[in-house]
Amino acid sequence: MGNPQKSSSWSQNLHTAARSGDLTAVQSILSSNPLTVNSRDKHSRTPLHLAAWSGQTEVVNFLCSHKADVGAAAMDDMGAIHFAAQKGHLEVVRTLLLSGASVKAYTRKGLTPLHYAVQGAHVELIKYLVKKGANLSAKTKAGKTPLDLASSDEVRSCLKECERSSEKGGLNDKRKDEESDPKTSLQEEVKSEGEAANSGNDKPAEDESLKRKAEKDDLRKHQGNGKSHELY
Numbered sequence: 407m408g409n410p411q412k413s414s415s416w417s418q419n420l421h422t423a424a425r426s427g428d429l430t431a432v433q434s435i436l437s438s439n440p441l442t443v444n445s446r447d448k449h450s451r452t453p454l455h456l457a458a459w460s461g462q463t464e465v466v467n468f469l470c471s472h473k474a475d476v477g478a479a480a481m482d483d484m485g486a487i488h489f490a491a492q493k494g495h496l497e498v499v500r501t502l503l504l505s506g507a508s509v510k511a512y513t514r515k516g517l518t519p520l521h522y523a524v525q526g527a528h529v530e531l532i533k534y535l536v537k538k539g540a541n542l543s544a545k546t547k548a549g550k551t552p553l554d555l556a557s558s559d560e561v562r563s564c565l566k567e568c569e570r571s572s573e574k575g576g577l578n579d580k581r582k583d584e585e586s587d588p589k590t591s592l593q594e595e596v597k598s599e600g601e602a603a604n605s606g607n608d609k610p611a612e613d614e615s616l617k618r619k620a621e622k623d624d625l626r627k628h629q630g631n632g633k634s635h636e637l638y
Contacts, residue, residue, distance in 0.1 A: 416438070416439045416442050417445035419431070420432065420439075420443075421456055423453075424453035424454070424456045424465050425459075425462070429462075429465050432469070444475050450481050455486050457486075458489045458495065466486070466502065476506050482513050483514040484513050486502055487502045487508070488511065490502060491519035491523045491531060492523075494523065495531075500534070509540050516546035518540065520532065520536070524565070525555050527558055529564050532564055533564065552565060
């Protein structure tokens with residue numbers, strides 16, 4: 407049986423190393439005690455939470471590649487991606503998403519990474535999160551969207567531009583879907599063939615009409631040249 411105090415000491419050391427970005431120490435501790443990778447502190451935070459909050463990209467990458475739980479929730483259900491977004495650490499957020507974190511993850515209060523990025527006025531991170539599928543209309547438990555939390559004109563303009571780009575992208579995707587839909591393509595093909603057939607039939611119909619008109623004219627002419635049977 408392992409020594410609880412020693413295990414706790416390893417865990418504390420790992421948390422400290424992760425927070426400070428001491429990759430060598432993190433590697434050494436996990437080499438000897440791999441199960442401490444998801445250990446918790448008194449605030450229910452894991453080493454990944456602390457590394458994400460402090461922007462330690464290399465440590466975050468190492469932890470994620472050594473079975474750190476990217477979806478683990480600390481107090482208030484905050485995940486590593488929320489901590490990183492709160493502080494504006496774009497590269498950490500990128501690493502977490504590549505490791506399986508959800509861009510739409512929400513806390514107990516309903517805040518998403520985008521809400522935190524907006525609160526911190528991290529414009530580049532806002533753009534990146536939206537590009538990765540963050541919901542611009544997501545509401546907190548208090549009914550607040552990211553735009554409601556924007557505290558500057560720069561952030562508001564950024565969100566509105568993202569919304570316009572998102573809507574434009576949605577329309578383009580719809581057009582692409584319609585163009586690539588076999589059913590739609592077949593309908594267009596049948597329609598084109600029908601129009602071509604109708605176009606080809608216009609001339610014979612016109613010729614037949616002219617032929618009938620000529621016959622009637624000949625008949626009238628013939629009747630006009632015959633003898634009149636008038637009574638005197």
